[in-house]
Amino acid sequence: MDASSPSNAAAALLDRANAGSTSSLGRLMGLYSEYLKFVVSSQMDDRLRHRVSASDVVQESFYEAHRDFAAFRGESPQEFLAWLRRILVNNLMRVVERNVTAAKRDVRREVSLERLRRGVEQSSWRFSAMLESDVDSPSTNLRRQESNAELAEVLAKLPADYRRVIRLRNIEGLAFAEVASRMDRTSGAARMLWLRALEQLRLEYSGEIEE
Known part of the structure; x- marks a missing residue:
């Protein structure tokens, strides 16, 4: 290392x-x-x-x-x-x-x-x-x-809604139905937001590692 x-x-x-x-x-x-x-x-x-x-x-x-x-x-x-x-x-x-x-x-x-x-x-x-x-x-x-x-x-550094959906889904381990309820969205919208948030996280994290 x-x-x-x-x-x-x-x-x-x-x-x-x-x-x-x-x-x-x-x-x-x-x-x-x-x-x-x-x-x-x-x-x-x-x-x-x-x-x-x-x-x-x-x-x-x-x-x-x-x-x-x-x-x-x-x-x-x-x-x-x-x-x-x-x-x-x-x-x-x-x-x-x-x-x-x-x-x-x-x-x-x-x-x-x-x-x-x-x-x-x-x-x-x-x-x-x-x-x-x-x-x-x-x-x-x-x-x-x-x-x-x-x-x-x-x-x-991510937008607040990206941070929140990742926290609810990945860190708190909630089902998408509960994530959607907490964020006042449909389950489909919550899932799409989560996918976009993860993609942005991967891009930003990869950029940090490569620097």
């Missing part, structure tokens, strides 16, 4: 962060910013999304990661990202508790930490599946972490 690849860049930033560089820590977290926003958004329903932005949850998680970095015991970017996701899950739980009105049942029974944790992991794997090849290898996990961050950066 090229020395300038995102995975090697992340490893170098983590080494410098462990050596005490706060700026390197900030840059390292920035590599995963857009990716984590998509993961958070996939776990927020519409009523919650209207009250709290995914960016706010990610930024709060970054603040806590920066504050508590001395407690991090991992040695690789993959371990660092897993640590960030654990912080993210706890912040999501607090957001749900603060913003969802428990009219008929306790929100703690409705949305548990374990349920959120499973949801975040599932969204992460669905995100990865958009770029998986048919060939597996010992370096697949490393490439997956690298590709997730790169793909999220490209996704963030």
